[in-house]
Amino acid sequence: QLVLTQSPSASASLGASVKLTCTLSSGHSNYAIAWHQQQPEKGPRYLMKLNSDGSHFRGDGIPDRFSGSSSGAERYLTISSLQSEDEADYYCQTWGTDIVVFGGGTKLTVL
């Protein structure tokens, strides 16, 4: 069964970097994913598509402070030079046989 696992929460200081993790279930380590950001009381925003080889393609207007990388079944989102507006929920997402799967989301707090 295709499942994406994310830590419920993360925190980092203003101006620092943070690395969020999304783990693909066993047997799905070659899957690509997408990362989406959801700021409080807003609709989600597409950040990037991330392939198993670590190549990633940011959405329109997404700054290069947001980058992606991969290792085995792990997919990472790194945010550098953290800003207050980066405080949000971050969801990873992929798809299987005619269905779409979301991770449970990571709530990022900027200290």
Next chain:
Amino acid sequence: QVQVVESGGGVVQPGRSLRLSCAASGFTFSTYAMHWVRQAPGKGLEWVAAISYDGSYKYYADSVKGRFTISRDDSKNTLFLQMNSLRVEDTAVYYCARDLGLISFYFDYWGQGTLVTVSS
């Protein structure tokens, strides 16, 4: 610029129906697949349904299969979600999202959502 704007949400009793709309602009609507995704209060995102760029393929989450129908009107650049036999657990903000292409199951633009409340 690319925009998708949902409408049609509201309060409805269990067992009744509701039709959501999503007006698209800023891109050639007929060349993109489209999706509905929902978010229950305080919960994460849940994909609901997808329709291919030409409407020939439709996909549904098990939780809504047989009750919800996705459709599109390319002449009006509008996506629809017909929701029948609504349940309390269908209460959520419903988002319209554009696919990356013909049907890739990734989304690159989202709307602001419309709230559906199912309650007696």
